[in-house]
Amino acid sequence: MRFYLDTANIDDIEKAAKLGIIEGVTTNPSLIAKEGMDFEEVIKTINTLVDGFVFAEVTALDPEEMVEEGLKLNELSDKMIIKLPCNWAGIQACKILSNKGVKVAVTLVFSANQALIAARAGAYFVAPFVGRLNDISQDGVGTLIKDIREIFMVNKIKTKIVAASLRNQMDVLNCAKAGVDVATIPYQTLLGLLNHPLTDAGLAKFMKDWDSMKNK
Numbered sequence: 001m002r003f004y005l006d007t008a009n010i011d012d013i014e015k016a017a018k019l020g021i022i023e024g025v026t027t028n029p030s031l032i033a034k035e036g037m038d039f040e041e042v043i044k045t046i047n048t049l050v051d052g053f054v055f056a057e058v059t060a061l062d063p064e065e066m067v068e069e070g071l072k073l074n075e076l077s078d079k080m081i082i083k084l085p086c087n088w089a090g091i092q093a094c095k096i097l098s099n100k101g102v103k104v105a106v107t108l109v110f111s112a113n114q115a116l117i118a119a120r121a122g123a124y125f126v127a128p129f130v131g132r133l134n135d136i137s138q139d140g141v142g143t144l145i146k147d148i149r150e151i152f153m154v155n156k157i158k159t160k161i162v163a164a165s166l167r168n169q170m171d172v173l174n175c176a177k178a179g180v181d182v183a184t185i186p187y188q189t190l191l192g193l194l195n196h197p198l199t200d201a202g203l204a205k206f207m208k209d210w211d212s213m214k215n216k
């Protein structure tokens with residue numbers, strides 16, 4: 001499983017990029033709006049900070065306009081992934097854009113059948129939302145992610161799974177065990193995955209013992 005960062009915050013992307021393990025950045029209209037910056041400017045800046053894919057979501061609701069907006073966003077770099085919602089309009093636009101060679105992520109996926117339809121429309125990625133299903137007392141990984149994985153395997157579908165709406169370490173761990181291709185995570189979740197109090201305590205003890213030896 002690979003890690004992408006789920007944010008449009010430039011500071012967080014710069015900090016996380018230093019780790020050298022972030023292979024892409026995903027954004028959505030809510031994350032862009034939170035930063036209060038021009039959409040295209042944010043996407044262009046993110047492209048300069050990471051080597052991997054940069055996901056940008058269309059805001060049009062009509063299939064023709066989605067295609068037009070998707071083609072325009074796709075011009076921003078050769079690493080663009082165009083995000084489309086998993087609905088009637090989004091699937092039509094997915095088929096058209098995929099046929100033109102544009103890489104599409106179908107997002108807001110809440111059922112395995114939606115993921116299968118998106119894959120058949122040529123989606124490069126599907127983005128199942130784990131946390132929002134957990135919020136309504138369903139098992140985001142245990143049912144949705146595992147079902148999509150199985151369906152893609154049985155049907156030899158190459159569409160990749162980018163698990164989204166991951167809120168905590170258990171979500172990420174369960175996604176890794178279920179074999180998703182990518183987990184896209186907020187910066188705070190990344191900190192939570194790496195930091196451990198026993199690592200900090202262990203290092204402090206090593207340094208204390210080292211200093212006491214030097215002072216002998």
Ligand SMILES: O=C(CO)[C@@H](O)[C@H](O)[C@H](O)[C@H](O)COP(=O)(O)O
Nearest residue numbers: 006026027028107127131132164165
């Ligand atoms: O869909 C993708 C990646 O394709 C993500 O950027 C996705 O929009 C985000 O993970 C979610 O919107 C965040 O979900 P939540 O934590 O607000 O429930």
